[in-house]
Amino acid sequence: xxxxxxxxxxxxxxxxxxxxxxxxxxxxxxxxxxxxxxxxxxxxxxxxxxxxxxxxxxxxxxxxxxxxxxxxxxxxxxxxxxxxxxxxxxxxxxxxxxxxxxxxxxxxxxxxxxxxxxxxxxxxxxxxxxxxxxxxxxxxxxxxxxxxxxxxxxxxxxxxxxxxxxxxxxxxxxxxxxxxxxxxxxxxxxxxxxxxxxxxxxxxxxxxxxxxxxxxxxxxxxxxxxxxxxxxxxxxxxxxxxxxxxxxxxxxxxxxxxxxxxxxxxxxxxxxxxxxxxxxxxxxxxxxxxxxxxxxxxxxxxxxxxxxxxxxxxxxxxxxxxxxxxxxxxxxxxxxxxxxxxxxxxxxxxxxxxxxxxxxxxxxxxxxxxxxxxxxxxxxxxxx
Amino acid sequence: xxxxxxxxxxxxxxxxxxxxxxxxxxxxxxxxxxxxxxxxxxxxxxxxxxxxxxxxxxxxxxxxxxxxxxxxxxxxxxxxxxxxxxxxxxxxxxxxxxxxxxxxxxxxxxxxxxxxxxxxxxxxxxxxxxxxxxxxxxxxxxxxxxxxxxxxxxxxxxxxxxxxxxxxxxxxxxxxxxxxxxxxxxxxxxxxxxxxx
Numbered sequence: 001x002x003x004x005x006x007x008x009x010x011x012x013x014x015x016x017x018x019x020x021x022x023x024x025x026x027x028x029x030x031x032x033x034x035x036x037x038x039x040x041x042x043x044x045x046x047x048x049x050x051x052x053x054x055x056x057x058x059x060x061x062x063x064x065x066x067x068x069x070x071x072x073x074x075x076x077x078x079x080x081x082x083x084x085x086x087x088x089x090x091x092x093x094x095x096x097x098x099x100x101x102x103x104x105x106x107x108x109x110x111x112x113x114x115x116x117x118x119x120x121x122x123x124x125x126x127x128x129x130x131x132x133x134x135x136x137x138x139x140x141x142x143x144x145x146x147x148x149x150x151x152x153x154x155x156x157x158x159x160x161x162x163x164x165x166x167x168x169x170x171x172x173x174x175x176x177x178x179x180x181x182x183x184x185x186x187x188x189x190x191x192x193x194x195x196x197x198x199x200x201x202x203x204x205x206x207x208x209x210x211x212x213x214x215x216x217x218x219x220x221x222x223x224x225x226x227x228x229x230x231x232x233x234x235x236x237x238x239x240x241x242x243x244x245x246x247x248x249x250x251x252x253x254x255x256x257x258x259x260x261x262x263x264x265x266x267x268x269x270x271x272x273x274x275x276x277x278x279x280x281x282x283x284x285x286x287x288x289x290x291x292x293x294x295x296x297x298x299x300x301x302x303x304x305x306x307x308x309x310x311x312x313x314x315x316x317x318x319x320x321x322x323x324x325x326x327x328x329x330x331x332x333x334x335x336x337x338x339x340x341x342x343x344x345x346x347x348x349x350x351x352x353x354x355x356x357x358x359x360x361x362x363x364x365x366x367x368x369x370x371x372x373x374x375x376x377x378x379x380x381x382x383x384x
Numbered sequence: 385x386x387x388x389x390x391x392x393x394x395x396x397x398x399x400x401x402x403x404x405x406x407x408x409x410x411x412x413x414x415x416x417x418x419x420x421x422x423x424x425x426x427x428x429x430x431x432x433x434x435x436x437x438x439x440x441x442x443x444x445x446x447x448x449x450x451x452x453x454x455x456x457x458x459x460x461x462x463x464x465x466x467x468x469x470x471x472x473x474x475x476x477x478x479x480x481x482x483x484x485x486x487x488x489x490x491x492x493x494x495x496x497x498x499x500x501x502x503x504x505x506x507x508x509x510x511x512x513x514x515x516x517x518x519x520x521x522x523x524x525x526x527x528x529x530x531x532x533x534x535x536x537x538x539x540x541x542x543x544x545x546x547x548x549x550x551x552x553x554x555x556x557x558x559x560x561x562x563x564x565x566x567x568x569x570x571x572x573x574x575x576x577x578x579x580x581x
């Protein structure tokens with residue numbers, strides 16, 4: 001196998017490359033989807049051994065220049081040593097779900113998941129981040145002529161909460177590994193579609209890996225680049241800017257220059273707005289604290305379906321506790337946590353999505369944001 | 385309490401910070417008077433932890449530290465992946481205790497804290513029986529979500545109340561100090577806090 005690097009120069013070249021990707025079993029590493037191939041942008045693709053000559057001939061024919069990034073991928077794989085740790089819970093292509101993964105690995109994982117489960121899973125582009133990275137979500141949908149309702153779950157809105165994207169990945173794996181054998185899951189999928197966004201705040205997540213582990217916000221520049229980041233969970237149009245926020249960019253709860261000022265917020269909000277008639281449940285995953293939070297954060301006035309919201313959440317908390325004894329508190333953000341405005345969960349409920357919850361996963365403060373990898377499995381198992 | 389402030393009545397259970405084993409239960413009242421003075425607290429607890437075992441572990445750790453000829457130095461506990469090297473766990477635990485002192489002082493009716501990470505730990509070797517560490521810790525402040533950086537000095541001997549000095553980034557001076565930072569000496573420590581470690 002070889003990895004080729006190409007920078008398309010013209011639209012014809014882009015079209016030809018897309019054609020190659022769509023007709024041959026090529027492994028596109030960058031960008032993730034053929035439709036995202038564009039002129040002037042780096043393209044990296046792994047070409048299976050038997051096809052290398054054919055692909056090169058085709059590129060030569062179309063005057064597309066390339067260079068070889070990797071001569072022999074097989075040899076590389078043999079030598080590669082992964083970080084040790086975590087019990088071997090593998091999924092597609094040996095992915096370790098009991099370790100934290102950097103963003104490029106998560107991007108890879110998303111393509112692999114889509115490819116190994118193409119009868120059920122599709123990958124979609126939600127929009128771009130502040131630093132122009134793509135936000136992808138996975139749609140798990142059993143083909144049928146029924147018009148199914150949607151459950152939306154997003155993870156990683158706050159960069160430092162690493163257990164959150166880890167949970168989204170775990171969730172996807174569990175569903176895909178068990179939908180044929182587990183009657184509960186297969187019934188689920190007969191009637192519901194699952195939309196999973198593993199990392200919403202991509203720029204922030206990468207920043208927490210590369211520069212500052214405890215970063216929270218996105219990476220949009222303010223004040224001429226002297227200050228960075230808006231708290232995406234204060235940026236939604238739900239009583240925006242009214243309480244529990246700061247108007248100062250240097251604060252970790254800076255609500256942004258206006259509601260939906262951030263591209264990440266807009267990407268999610270526009271999509272959910274379009275689909276809201278069909279979305280029955282909105283879930284957003286955070287850490288830490290061990291809470292299942294109901295609306296609202298911006299006011300203590302209870303939502304119209306409060307009793308039902310609490311009842312369902314309490315059942316969930318009880319089931320969760322049944323697994324390992326972990327106790328989660330249930331209640332509205334404003335009553336058991338603190339007041340805040342502009343949260344995605346409040347906004348989802350306000351536009352009419354009946355079941356909107358924020359999950360704050362383990363732990364209670366002992367490790368806080370730095371939850372050890374050996375707690376990924378139990379946290380995810382109990383939350384499932 | 386009209387004209388005075390807010391009084392809270394609390395009943396809670398405690399657990400071991402690491403193992404989550406039950407450690408006892410407490411009844412307390414906390415009175416926040418109007419204004420920012422620390423609250424008035426009354427508290428009584430029933431301990432269920434095993435004193436003997438704790439004393440043994442404390443002494444084991446103490447002996448190991450005392451045997452050091454080179455001072456212990458470490459950064460980022462836990463690391464980015466949440467790992468704490470077993471040998472460094474007691475160093476982390478001492479920081480947790482010391483930080484709880486800072487948190488006790490800084491908490492208000494509207495601000496609470498947890499210790500997020502030990503950024504750095506440095507041991508000062510002493511001639512006397514005491515063990516001394518200098519820490520930089522990050523405290524997670526709620527609801528502002530900020531990480532407050534604090535400098536913490538801890539002086540300890542099993543069976544004795546821990547002595548703690550601290551200085552946080554937003555403050556202007558060392559708390560409970562007489563003459564600034566001295567290396568390796570016990571002079572200038574004023575406030576103490578009883579801790580069963």
